[in-house]
Amino acid sequence: xxxxxxxxxxxxxxxxxxxxxxxxxxxxxxxxxxxxxxxxxxxxxxxxxxxxxxxxxxxxxxxxxxxxxxxxxxxxxxxxxxxxxxxxxxxxxxxxxxxxxxxxxxxxxxxxxxxxxxxxxxxxxxxxxxxxxxxxxxxxxxxxxxxxxxxxxxxxxxxxxxxxxxxxxxxxxxxxxxxxxxxxxxxxxxxxxxxxxxxxxxxxxxxxxxxxxxxxxxxxxxxxxxxxxxxxxxxxxxxxxxxxxxxxxxxxxxxxxxxxxxxxxxxx
Amino acid sequence: xxxxxxxxxxxxxxxxxxxxxxxxxxxxxxxxxxxxxxxxxxxxxxxxxxxxxxxxxxxxxxxxxxxxxxxxxxxxxxxxxxxxxxxxxxxxxxxxxxxxxxxxxxxxxxxxxxxxxxxxxxxxxxxxxxxxxxxxxxxxxxxxxxxxxxxxxxxxxxxxxxxxxxxxxxxxxxxxxxxxxxxxxxxxxxxxxxxxxxxxxxxxxxxxxxxxxxxxxxxxxxxxxxxxxxxxxxxxxxxxxxxxxxxxxxxxxxx
Numbered sequence: 219x220x221x222x223x224x225x226x227x228x229x230x231x232x233x234x235x236x237x238x239x240x241x242x243x244x245x246x247x248x249x250x251x252x253x254x255x256x257x258x259x260x261x262x263x264x265x266x267x268x269x270x271x272x273x274x275x276x277x278x279x280x281x282x283x284x285x286x287x288x289x290x291x292x293x294x295x296x297x298x299x300x301x302x303x304x305x306x307x308x309x310x311x312x313x314x315x316x317x318x319x320x321x322x323x324x325x326x327x328x329x330x331x332x333x334x335x336x337x338x339x340x341x342x343x344x345x346x347x348x349x350x351x352x353x354x355x356x357x358x359x360x361x362x363x364x365x366x367x368x369x370x371x372x373x374x375x376x377x378x379x380x381x382x383x384x385x386x387x388x389x390x391x392x393x394x395x396x397x398x399x400x401x402x403x404x405x406x407x408x409x410x411x412x413x414x415x416x417x418x419x420x421x422x423x424x425x426x427x428x429x430x431x432x433x434x435x436x437x438x439x440x441x442x443x444x445x446x447x448x449x450x451x452x453x454x455x456x457x458x459x460x461x462x463x464x465x466x467x468x469x470x471x472x473x474x475x476x477x478x479x480x481x482x483x484x485x486x
Numbered sequence: 487x488x489x490x491x492x493x494x495x496x497x498x499x500x501x502x503x504x505x506x507x508x509x510x511x512x513x514x515x516x517x518x519x520x521x522x523x524x525x526x527x528x529x530x531x532x533x534x535x536x537x538x539x540x541x542x543x544x545x546x547x548x549x550x551x552x553x554x555x556x557x558x559x560x561x562x563x564x565x566x567x568x569x570x571x572x573x574x575x576x577x578x579x580x581x582x583x584x585x586x587x588x589x590x591x592x593x594x595x596x597x598x599x600x601x602x603x604x605x606x607x608x609x610x611x612x613x614x615x616x617x618x619x620x621x622x623x624x625x626x627x628x629x630x631x632x633x634x635x636x637x638x639x640x641x642x643x644x645x646x647x648x649x650x651x652x653x654x655x656x657x658x659x660x661x662x663x664x665x666x667x668x669x670x671x672x673x674x675x676x677x678x679x680x681x682x683x684x685x686x687x688x689x690x691x692x693x694x695x696x697x698x699x700x701x702x703x704x705x706x707x708x709x710x711x712x713x714x715x716x717x718x719x720x721x722x723x724x725x726x727x728x729x730x731x732x733x734x735x736x737x738x739x740x741x
Contacts, residue, residue: 394575399565399592
């Protein structure tokens, strides 16, 4: 009666798993301790004092924004939004055919399909700022370089997301349309598009949110938008104006995130 | 008229879907195919509109051997043969009207259909067919707002809008409850009688097969093991087709 109501003994496999997890935890702990002890030894503690000083000097200036140049800041922020908008628009449209190319259920030949996937991966491997530098060199500094940069980076991500949306559709609808004699283009417009378009739009809007943030820093390498102004202002140590710029960016980003979030909720 | 002449089908994975099937189905017949799952019922009816391709034999639909058909000619065959599915296969996000009129796709030019430029006649036909299955009040609703039985009725309206000579129904009531199942079968029967459209239905419920069919074809392991008028069929016939005693889940039950 001793064993009554108790669980059967755990299989050997589970015990082994526990020992393995314990070993991993100990190894991780050792690595952490080793890493942090190195940091503490190499640290220049006088830096903390300087940091404190700098914060005391700069922070209040950042929070007492200087609005005298509001016109210039406003124009540049508008340019930033336009760069993000134009770039996302290019990407959202360009990504549609590539999404179909990279979707398993749309392409019969696995080799051809994998090539589509690789093409999008290749595009996603380029860091934004590197692309921006390349475009600034090839088309000259300014907003156009920024639009191309955003367009190309957003295209890689949207293409992949579109492909995943297409792969998740209900293929039975496609079957039903094949069965009533519809041709491929009709199936695309009647069976596939209604299923994927809301998701496509939703992802494009989401990418627009990301691109607003991305395009604020493109100016650092001369690809237009508010970034150039941030760079100049910071180099001139004009903290009150920098504060104003940062606050403006925060307000714009929050507003656009909010609006696009609401829109996306209604779409799907 | 549909004629199977020694038709066999082997799937690429080696499964034998059909084995030397010989059968003729006349115009206007209401045929129910019965058999356990995996018996080849689906393969049989999907061969008729070439959703699957038999690997041997000849299959005549309307006097034309359909096994070699490709591209445009295959689409032409499919406009003549309507199909109804177990899961209705409607576009959830599209309206009932758009789903119904998509039955006209095979008869409509690509550009016209993309731009939604259907003739008044086509629109009237779609609406008329929705009326025939008593679902016209939902014409502007999204398909996913309808219940299963209502969705299956929309898919019947879609098939009717195609103006087919033959209707194939692949387990049309397997996802429905008993009362709705009978309703759907009654609509199919009514259409068969009023329009003389040859109708072939896959079912695995023997009581429904006996109630609605003119003719019953029994299948087992890809072969036709029974073929005769529904009036000659008894439970014993089914035990022979199924090769086992009848169980309760072989019956749908009455309304």
